[in-house]
Amino acid sequence: MLDPKLIREAPDLVRAAIARKHLKVDLDAALGADAAWRALLQEAEHLRSVQKSANAAMATLPKGSPEFLAKLSEMKAVSAQIKERDGALKAAEERCREAMLTLPNLPHESVPEGRTPEENVVFSTHGDVAGAGPFAVAHWDIPGFSRLFDFERGAKVTGAGFPFFIGDGARLVRALINFFLEEDVKSGYAEVSPPIFVNAASATATGQLPDKEGQMYETTPDRLYAVPTAEVPLTNFFRDEILDEASLPVMRCAYTPCFRREAGSYGKDVRGLNRLHQFDKVELLKWVHPSASYGELDRLRNDVEGLLRKLEIPYRVLLMCGGDLGFAQSKKYDLEVWAAGQKRWLEVSSCSNFEAFQARRAQIRFRPRESGKAELVHTLNGSGLAVPRVLAAILENNLEADGRVRIPAALVAHFGKSHLSFS
């Protein structure tokens, strides 16, 4: 959510910024709803103040006295009026809130102009893309693949997109999770193991609700949502709280399975490990002082890049253009690994600065020593990292002539041996 004051005071600035995201947004509707709400609010508050002073007077009058009875009948009318006004006020407030929630976050000035994913800027490229995976094939075509990654039985037991990971496949998943968590902790993120179901209030605060409920798995009869990312429980940890300024930046990491219904996805994107309904991911979260958030974004991206460098996977960093920025982000980098068999880039992390957009919705603040007046923090997050696609890149890039997969040196200690075998 944007700052309503900013929208009122500088609508043109907001309009121009939103235009850079190439979204169709009815700012005038929001402005109108806001003005209508404020007008009603003033009327309603005036009526209340009349009522309050009358009530104070009545409190001092003898109960059955003529003056008391006169006031009483007079106030009955006012009370009825207030009830009616309050109804209108509530409706106006709801309309206003809904209109405000349709407004996207403003892109940062450093975000490049652009409408489509093709206009994202390649910020940097690392590693030897051309020379990667001399024996590469798409991972699902590796002989024996289905012995370690059993999609058919997963489909039987649960559904498409819920594979079993078996033997060395399972072992590699576990090794990656461990590697990510331990590296992230070394970078200063405190490890958290959060709930993987959240309630509606949490899903609303991070923006999954009300619009994207079709993308989450929902439980019956408790109406809990399986987390699409650890970002949801992690961000909500401090919902409606005021943090100690000295504790900023707060940095945390969490491993969770992630659940995404991905309704409407199809085609080559979903083959093999590229896109699953359930996958493992380690997420990084930062709650920071507003003045520090862009420096923290660079550091976050660097921390994630460090993981890919240690795994010796060629990757590139994209700086998302306005049109490909998410609804809630001010600035976002996507990290993509090179999958030599598919000859395509796979997104394994996006590192975003939400500025105060999420914090306003979730009411996460800090109290500056100077003013003593609570202010919204800035929130950032990034994957560090998503397991299956990293795994896919390792399978493809590190496939050797004998059909085994070489485990990156940094991972050997976690995996326990130097090669993964499909037989």
Place this chain on the structure above:
RNA sequence: GGAGAGGUGGCAGAGUGGUCGAAUGCGCCUGACUCGAAAUCAGGUGUGCCGCAAGGUACCGGGGGUUCGAAUCCCUCCCUCUCCGCCA
């Protein structure tokens, strides 16, 4: 899942229909005393929203209701604690 108790300001804890945004204590801030500190004394000390301002208004777990008027009465939901049951 069953039975009971309870949710009030940073914390503890009063308050069962009217002048209660709310006693009191602790904590915190300011001042006095002091070379300084402690102790003591005096004063102050919640948050949000609307408003150019003066000011107004809302908030006693959430929502709804009764009433001229609700922290206080009624309904409902949530949460916490104690005991019992079940259980990794």
